[in-house]
Amino acid sequence: MKTFNIGELSAQSGVASHAIRFYERENLMPDPARTQSNYRRYPEDAIARLQFIIHAKQWGFTLEEIRELLMLQDANGDRAEAKRIASEQLEKIRHQIQSLSRIEAVLSKTLEECSGEGPMDGCPIVEAIAQER
Amino acid sequence: MKTFNIGELSAQSGVASHAIRFYERENLMPDPARTQSNYRRYPEDAIARLQFIIHAKQWGFTLEEIRELLMLQDANGDRAEAKRIASEQLEKIRHQIQSLSRIEAVLSKTLEECSGEGPMDGCPIVEAIAQER
DNA sequence: ATTGACCTTAAAGTTAACTTTAAGGTTATG
């Protein structure tokens, strides 16, 4: 089995060495084996674990939530817990979409109304923001 | 004309006194008049300015962008500039919506596939995150 | 044997947008 030092793992995973050490301190990555000279030695599956972290981040999970998911995996925990975490994430995402969509509607309408010419005084954009709600 | 000290302005606007001073340092609020005892004295329109800031924040503008908009207003600058700033903001919001919608689709589909029962091993949620793309 | 590219740790810096703390002056009330 191939093993990697931290620089090689960094190159394979696209995660900076310092970030990998940070994940270790934050208990997202397990303490790796060490060489005689105290260098970290990673097994191949460390790449997959880092990619899991990257993807979960892209999905909007916080490191805290990712740590929970990884701990469930490591402990072969309860699937219901993972579902709860992911469901909460889905709810958050849906709220964000709703909120952004409302803003998008008003902002795009406002931009259509603004010619983009003339002085600031009476600018529909400014007036839309200044509007009480 | 009524004037306010910072605590009254805070109560009227819903923005904490310290945040108001912070906005002053950050050039979002103009340096106010002072009493003999060096207390800040605000005119009524300070309330509207703070509300403009609050609303712009709700629309997702950064303080930096809000400062730009306020400077344009204060200088009675060019409406085209305001339109550019708002257009960029609209683009950002649309990208966020797109990105979140993609995540929402995959995540909700994954959640449907996961019974929420049994051990983590083989959990569709974990597998969906671990998936290469 | 020396250079350069790695690796180690611990600690401090980054960003945004504040909040909190510290140490003290002022004003209103009983």
Add this chain to the structure above:
DNA sequence: CATAACCTTAAAGTTAACTTTAAGGTCAAT
């Protein structure tokens, strides 16, 4: 006149998720 509730400034702390710096040990190549 004392006490509480204001106000002042400057500086440090907060959060997330790292990055950067400092000071030094190790390894591969020339």
